[in-house]
């Protein structure tokens with residue numbers, strides 16, 4: 001039997017290919033960034049052809065450098081940035097326009113209209129999501145309404161919709177020569193077009209968004225013993241490997257962190273932050289601004305659901321310090337700069353660049369840096385950026401506790417920012433609970449590998465995976481309760497000042 005599992009992690013900022021062994025250890029990886037296209041304020045796009053090209057390159061590079069071939073891989077899984085919307089022509093394989101990325105806010109009017117027309121409750125009940133720019137449904141409607149020719153092609157089944165998992169799967173399995181058009185329930189649950197109970201596209205929702213069913217992929221289990229398809233030997237694998245796992249990136253991290261029992265949660269720190277709490281086979285509907293989403297569906301098992309707190313901007317605020325303000329040369333420098341001061345000197349930064357996601361869901365919010373004085377420096381702003389990551393997390397943790405009645409005793413973390421020790425210490429201080437980081441921090445790719453490997457019997461069951469999890473480091477709170485509450489009070493005041501800023505006609 002082949003000794004390894006491959007995982008493609010198509011993220012917001014980069015695409016990785018990783019290979020894991022049976023103990024869940026990383027054997028090889030390569031990663032390439034792609035362009036963030038921002039044609040106007042609030043618009044964020046990616047070029048799907050570039051993403052497919054990066055994917056081919058990272059796969060080929062890993063296989064060459066590690067001297068592995070398709071035959072060494074028992075299966076391959078895909079994980080991906082969710083909600084990002086791609087529409088392409090099945091006859092040519094060409095996208096009709098750039099991908100509209102999850103952070104893009106051009107559909108604010110579509111979301112507001114749904115709310116105004118009284119559809120919010122129905123949408124919330126069926127999909128677990130509030131009307132917001134974040135999800136694919138509005139983005140797909142925008143493409144159908146604004147790009148000439150797409151609607152007619154979609155009705156004939158020539159224009160295909162997919163999130164990046166589906167786009168890559170279609171290309172990997174042959175593209176215009178028989179590519180399969182499939183997604184999984186975790187990705188489908190973020191489109192605002194799928195019913196959480198039936199795990200099928202819902203006719204009422206399709207009518208609301210004006211989406212022809214013919215353009216939508218088939219929804220198949222996240223871990224699929226039947227395989228969605230096999231890699232095309234003419235493609236980057238140069239052989240036929242079964243493709244047997246698909247999970248949205250945050251659900252993949254939940255699986256990678258082995259949160260298989262109800263009540264287990266993880267928080268991933270990447271471009272944004274995403275806290276997911278496993279609620280088992282129960283669909284828990286949030287009263288406090290969280291999303292209800294599919295956590296995973298393995299084979300014929302019942303789907304497992306999660307409550308999710310999505311935060312749009314955390315690591316991307318650090319990138320903003322680097323790219324737009326130019327006060328750091330790289331993300332790791334944020335720790336050094338913030339460490340030059342003992343506190344933020346009263347500065348609070350609320351990075352509401354795409355409005356505020358959970359638990360506020362306010363697309364009319366925009367970012368602020370407040371509390372500035374003649375004393376304020378770059379270091380205070382850098383520290384406020386790290387604190388904002390912690391405070392936004394506290395907002396969603398409180399919502400999670402209120403919804404679930406479960407008090408968090410430890411926060412399991414992963415993702416790029418968890419390399420920042422100061423940020424993790426601040427997180428523990430702000431929450432007042434320990435923060436625990438596992439040895440394998442690439443939990444997103446690992447989760448996709450787990451889903452793929454479970455499907456082919458590479459791993460026998462989820463319990464076996466739990467033995468692969470090991471703690472690397474833990475941070476304990478050091479702030480007094482008074483300090484914690486004072487800081488949080490100031491944060492809430494700053495958040496209040498971001499609201500009601502953008503008018504829909506702006």
Ligand SMILES: Nc1ncnc2c1ncn2[C@@H]1O[C@H](COP(=O)(O)OP(=O)(O)OP(=O)(O)O)[C@@H](O)[C@H]1O
Nearest residue numbers: 011012013014270271315316318331332415416420
């Ligand atoms: N030492 C650090 N301190 C602060 N932020 C960091 C640090 N290292 C990385 N980051 C931030 O973490 C993010 C990258 O994390 P990660 O690699 O987990 O994200 P990602 O998975 O690539 O994101 P995505 O999947 O959304 O593309 C970047 O936004 C970067 O600014």
Ligand SMILES: [Mg+2]
Nearest residue numbers: 011249270444
């Ligand atoms: Mg990622």
